[in-house]
Amino acid sequence: MKHVSFTQLMTYVRCPEHYLFRYVLGIKRPPGKAQKHGFALHETFAYHFDQKKKDSKGLNAREAKEFFVEVFRSALEEYETEMEETKRLITKEFLSKEKGIDVNQLVATGLRGIDVYFRDMNPKISPDLVEEPFSIPTASKVDLVGRIDMTDKKGVIHELKTTRRMPNAQDIQLDQQLAIYQLAYQSLKGKLPKGITKDYIVFSKRDAKIVQFRVDKPFFDKNVVFRNIAVIMEAVRRNIFYCIHPAESWVCSKEWCGFYKLHKELREKGFAKFMLQYSRK
Numbered sequence: 001m002k003h004v005s006f007t008q009l010m011t012y013v014r015c016p017e018h019y020l021f022r023y024v025l026g027i028k029r030p031p032g033k034a035q036k037h038g039f040a041l042h043e044t045f046a047y048h049f050d051q052k053k054k055d056s057k058g059l060n061a062r063e064a065k066e067f068f069v070e071v072f073r074s075a076l077e078e079y080e081t082e083m084e085e086t087k088r089l090i091t092k093e094f095l096s097k098e099k100g101i102d103v104n105q106l107v108a109t110g111l112r113g114i115d116v117y118f119r120d121m122n123p124k125i126s127p128d129l130v131e132e133p134f135s136i137p138t139a140s141k142v143d144l145v146g147r148i149d150m151t152d153k154k155g156v157i158h159e160l161k162t163t164r165r166m167p168n169a170q171d172i173q174l175d176q177q178l179a180i181y182q183l184a185y186q187s188l189k190g191k192l193p194k195g196i197t198k199d200y201i202v203f204s205k206r207d208a209k210i211v212q213f214r215v216d217k218p219f220f221d222k223n224v225v226f227r228n229i230a231v232i233m234e235a236v237r238r239n240i241f242y243c244i245h246p247a248e249s250w251v252c253s254k255e256w257c258g259f260y261k262l263h264k265e266l267r268e269k270g271f272a273k274f275m276l277q278y279s280r281k
């Protein structure tokens with residue numbers, strides 16, 4: 001492996017088995033309506049920031065909402081195709097959970113999120129870098145790659161997230177992604193950022209609000225990040241992929257894990273036989 005992204009590293013941290021299916025064997029997982037919703041919001045803001053960088057205005061809230069609805073609509077078309085392509089992996093529990101998700105409600109939530117962002121955050125932001133790719137060499141002969149969502153002209157990195165759960169300052173302080181963003185900024189701009197913020201649009205049933213956490217300096221430094229990358233890469237090289245969740249974990253459920261059937265198949269066949277079958281494809 002010549003490069004690894006933060007998303008891949010976090011996949012291994014959350015579920016090594018998931019990493020095996022997705023990145024080692026390249027198996028597509030079933031899609032989720034909620035992911036498509038997150039993707040459509042992300043694309044909307046990325047487009048807006050890019051335009052704003054060029055003309056200092058970008059979209060207005062109405063245009064952003066129209067853009068979001070259009071991206072979400074086409075993402076839902078892809079969703080149908082991807083559901084068809086991955087149907088052999090889909091459990092009936094996963095399908096019924098997906099069927100229970102109301103697309104109209106997701107649209108309404110997205111529109112509320114855009115309104116609140118444009119009202120409370122947008123006037124304060126002048127974008128500098130937008131969706132800027134980075135590649136950082138590490139000590140373990142793999143490059144760490146990714147994109148910075150956006151930086152502003154004051155030298156602050158912004159990561160925009162949407163969530164239904166109130167974020168917690170301590171989790172953010174300990175997030176190694178912040179150290180990665182700092183390294184990326186340094187490699188792109190030749191200097192340290194003034195700060196790093198996580199800008200959350202927090203959705204509740206009828207409302208949305210912005211919650212922002214800022215750190216001036218990440219808690220972890222480059223050495224910790226590189227050491228963790230080296231450990232994960234070594235584990236992948238040695239084929240260490242296991243289920244880290246307790247037996248009754250909701251994560252490992254037929255309803256939530258798109259790889260549940262493969263998980264079961266791996267248990268039944270054993271690693272060697274399973275790899276022989278799927279590595280050939």
Ligand code: SF4
Pocket residue numbers: 015016017018242243244245251252253257258259260263
């Ligand atoms: S069932 Fe659990 S261990 Fe297996 S891939 Fe899914 S989340 Fe990971």
